[in-house]
Amino acid sequence: MSEHKVTLRWERGGVDFVYPKYPRDHTWSFDGGSKVTATAAPVYLGNPANVDPEEAFVASLSSCHMLTFLAIACKQKFVLDDYTDEAVGHMEKNAEGRLAVTRVELHPKITWSGEKKPTAEELDKMHHGAHDQCFIANSVKTEVTVVQ
Secondary structure (H helix, E strand, O other), X not given: OOOOOEEEEOOOOOOOOOOOOOOOOEEEEEOOOOEEEEOXXXXXXXXXXXXXXXXXXXXXXXXXXXXXXXXXXXXXXXXXXXXXXXXXXXXXXXXXXXXXXXXXXXXXXXXXXXXXXXXXXXXXXXXXXXXXXXXXXXHOOOEEEEOO
16 A cells, blocks of 8 residues: 655764674654654663654654544544643563563643534544554554543
8 A cells, every 4th residue: 555664774983883882873764854863762772862762663653643633533623723642652571571562651632722622422432533543553562542
């Protein structure tokens, strides 16, 4: 149906390639021209100023859920002014005893506009629909929950 390409580039940069000294910073380049400086999580000697894969994973789940939610809300004639999510990923051992991001909690805060605002039941139904239709959530084993 579609392809999504990313170019990842890491360079040693003259530093000795010995553990733990080698650099973790690298660049993700996307087809539209955007670039992200990424690194390992700080606990794995990464630069805390840059994005790590665990954060990017949580962000991709949050972003996909939001984009799907916006489409559902718009089609139902609801109007949003703001959507903020402070998503949290939980890294722990999975059933096989391996470290994984096993759970992601989404904490969306939504500002509605206009006279038509969803009931709690309608809001819950839209979030369930967004989760069911989110491509990223459908691609992973991670449990994703919406905390309202």
